[in-house]
Amino acid sequence: MADRDRDRDRLHPHQIQVHPHQQPHRYDGGAKALLPRNGPSTGQVLAIITLLPIGGSLLGLAGITLVGSLIGLAVATPLFVIFSPILVPAAILIAGAVAAFLTSGAFGLTGLSSLSWVFNSFRQATGQEPFDYAKRRVQEGTMYVGEKTKQVGETIKSKAQEGEGGAGVHATTGAGAGGRT
Structure with missing residues (x-):
């Protein structure tokens, strides 16, 4: 029988032989093929x-x-x-109150975030903390006012000495008080 198959292959080599017992693999398992072969675990x-x-x-x-x-x-x-004549206005009132409360909170958060933004941008622009900057400016202003007070006091003292001959001028001048820092 094997000799006859070989002879047939030699006569027609371009033909493919299909044997009926070698069918292509197809899906026959159904739902059982999806489950594990061993069965479910204890867990x-x-x-x-x-x-x-x-x-x-x-x-x-x-x-x-x-x-x-x-x-x-x-x-x-x-x-x-x-009760709809009572409930509808009450619902509108409650909805308005809730909307007002939420709007107030949103405005408050917006204001705080705006102040925070201004604070941070001011700090970045000056390179220092705003409170240190303000403290330094107040000190400079105090020194300026003190110097101006001293100058005005000396001017008053000189004018008083010219006009009255210098009597009793020392008690009225504030030259020493304004010069301190």
Whole structure:
């Protein structure tokens, strides 16, 4: 028989022989092919045993909540219709109050962030803390006012000496007080 197959291959080498018992592999497993061959592990079995009652009880609670909500809506609908002249303005008032509160908070946060931005930009522009800058400016202003006071005092002293001949001038001048820093 093998000799006959060889002779046939020699006569027609361009033909492909297909044997019926060598069919292409196809999917025959169904859902069983998706499951592991060994079976589920102990951890998987415990997880299923644990999660089934929890999931079932949560599903039951969801159903009870839905039924309670529907009953509450059926009872409350006539009350909403009867009291709508009161409830609608009250709802508008409450919505306005909430909007005002949120707007106030937004404006407050915007103001604080603006002040923070100005503070940081001022610090970056001067290269130092604004309070140190302000302190230095106050000290410079104090020194300037002290020098001006001393100059004015000396001017008054010189004019007083010229006009009165110098009597009693020392007690009225403030030349020493303004010169300190």
